[in-house]
Amino acid sequence: xxxxxxxxxxxxxxxxxxxxxxxxxxxxxxxxxxxxxxxxxxxxxxxxxxxxxxxxxxxxxxxxxxxxxxxxxxxxxxxxxxxxxxxxxxxxxxxxxxxxxxxxxxxxxxxxxxxxxxxxxxxxxxxxxxxxxxxxxxxxxxxxxxxxxxxxxxxxxxxxxxxxxxxxxxxxxxxxxxxxxxxxxxxxxxxxxxxxxxxxxxxxxxxxxxxxxxxxxxxxxxxxxxxxxxxxxxxxxxxxxxxxxxxxxxxxxxxxxxxxxxxxxxxxxxxxxxxxxxxxxxxxxxxxxxxxxxxxxxxxxxxxxxxxxxxxxxx
Numbered sequence: 001x002x003x004x005x006x007x008x009x010x011x012x013x014x015x016x017x018x019x020x021x022x023x024x025x026x027x028x029x030x031x032x033x034x035x036x037x038x039x040x041x042x043x044x045x046x047x048x049x050x051x052x053x054x055x056x057x058x059x060x061x062x063x064x065x066x067x068x069x070x071x072x073x074x075x076x077x078x079x080x081x082x083x084x085x086x087x088x089x090x091x092x093x094x095x096x097x098x099x100x101x102x103x104x105x106x107x108x109x110x111x112x113x114x115x116x117x118x119x120x121x122x123x124x125x126x127x128x129x130x131x132x133x134x135x136x137x138x139x140x141x142x143x144x145x146x147x148x149x150x151x152x153x154x155x156x157x158x159x160x161x162x163x164x165x166x167x168x169x170x171x172x173x174x175x176x177x178x179x180x181x182x183x184x185x186x187x188x189x190x191x192x193x194x195x196x197x198x199x200x201x202x203x204x205x206x207x208x209x210x211x212x213x214x215x216x217x218x219x220x221x222x223x224x225x226x227x228x229x230x231x232x233x234x235x236x237x238x239x240x241x242x243x244x245x246x247x248x249x250x251x252x253x254x255x256x257x258x259x260x261x262x263x264x265x266x267x268x269x270x271x272x273x274x275x276x277x278x279x280x281x282x283x284x285x286x287x288x289x290x291x292x293x294x295x296x297x298x299x300x301x302x303x304x305x306x307x308x309x310x311x312x313x314x315x
Contacts (some may be wrong), residue, residue, distance in 0.1 A: 007049065008302075011064070015046045018068040022115045032096045032108040034117075037073050039093045045070040045175045048200075048306065051299050052176040052181025052193050062123035066178040069120040069132060073171060076112035077139060079105055084143075085230050092221035095277050128178055135174035141254040142167025150231035153241045153251045157279075160235055165198060166203040172201030180298070189297060192290050196303065199287035206280040209234035209274060212314075225260035235279065239272035277311075284311045 007192065023037050024030040046067030053063050073247045081087070082095040085104040089095060097105040113136065120129050145163045176197035181191045211220050212227045215238045227234045231254060241248040247270065250263050284307045291300045 003114075007059070008042045008047065008137055011050045011059075011067070012043055012046065014064045015043065015067045015071065018119070019071060020120075022068060022072060022119055023112070028104055028110045029107050032079075032100050032104050033075070033112055034082065034097055034107070035093075035293070036079055036090075036112070039091050041071075041074075041091070043071060044204075044306065044310075045074055045171065048172065048197065048303075049179040050174040051180075051306070052185075054180075054185055054297050055299065057183035058179065062117050062128075062182045063179060064282035065119050066128060066175075066182055069116040070171065070175045070178065071117035072119065072134060073139075074255070075270065076109045076116065077171075079109040079112065081143075083109070087222070087226070089222055092218075109144075123182060125182060129183055129301070131174050131177055131181070135170045138166045138170035139245055141308065142170075146232060149233050149312065151251060151254065152233055153238065153248050155233050155238055157235070157238065159231065160238060161202060164202045165210050168205040169198035171202065173197035176200075182245065183298075185297065190292060192292075192294055196287050196290035198306055199283045199290065200310060203280045203283040203287065204237055204309070206276055206283070207311055207313055209236055210276055213237075213267055214273060218227075225255070228255045228260055228263060229257070231255075235276045236266030236267055236272045239275050240267040240270040243270045280311045284308070 019037055020034075023033040025034070031255065032170045033180065038180070049063060049067040050058055051072060078090060079096050082090055082209075083097040085100055086097065087095050095105075096108050100108075117129065120132055133216075142163050145166060147161065147234075149159065162217070175192045176193040177190050180193045191206070209227065212222075212224065214236060215224065217223050226232075226239065228250075231251075237251060241251055244266050246265050247263055250259050254261060287307050288304050291298075291303060292301050
């Protein structure tokens with residue numbers, strides 16, 4: 001997404017200003033929310049809102065509100081995830097949990113969720129509010145499923161993918177559908193965008209799992225092996241455990257810091273990283289196929305570029 005034109009950049013700037021207004025400047029929760037906002041991010045979800053809207057109907061305040069809303073939900077999930085994982089860093093910066101403690105972290109995530117819906121109500125489209133609410137319910141279900149699967153080395157790939165659909169894919173789908181809905185796309189187009197967003201989101205999550213196994217911590221902003229240490233059974237770990245008894249043993253007993261590098265080396269040697277990349281590419285192909293027939297209504301070329309960036313990214 002590095003070749004964005006001026007209108008796209010102008011949209012992102014509008015979303016950034018709206019995010020700052022939504023987070024506010026009053027009290028410790030607003031301060032902590034601002035800390036999360038300042039930690040940055042690619043703003044991929046707001047861009048998906050914008051690029052999924054038909055070009056004739058996207059330069060509206062409602063589309064800005066939708067982009068702001070999905071990013072606020074994403075920010076809220078990061079704050080809560082960092083608290084659940086006791087993560088000290090996010091994108092190389094201290095997390096709200098590590099800086100302010102669990103009470104403020106919980107309140108900050110709740111504040112950001114509430115602000116997301118307050119922002120989306122400004123669009124005046126109650127169907128849009130319903131779309132985001134459904135995505136948030138899926139997020140909660142996905143988080144519970146992830147906790148239930150912790151340390152479960154015999155989790156099937158299908159159950160792993162279902163978790164990713166709930167926790168990541170559904171919010172991506174909400175972003176694309178919000179853009180299409182508020183831009184005036186018909187129901188058939190919205191269904192195509194939903195399939196696109198969900199497949200893209202799951203591919204994005206697999207790419208994230210891969211970075212946790214072989215990414216550059218200076219680039220990703222977090223240490224290697226976070227999933228391994230907190231018992232999250234990511235796709236590379238699940239696939240490696242099928243072929244390597246030592247990886248399976250470490251996952252079953254729970255990894256310590258001394259296990260991270262040796263275990264990740266075994267994961268790489270098992271071929272699991274290549275298998276996971278292949279699954280991400282399969283989902284990417286599904287996402288691109290979903291755009292067939294939308295080329296004359298949305299900026300499908302840039303949406304396809306988003307797919308390639310998501311799968312091949314380095315951070």
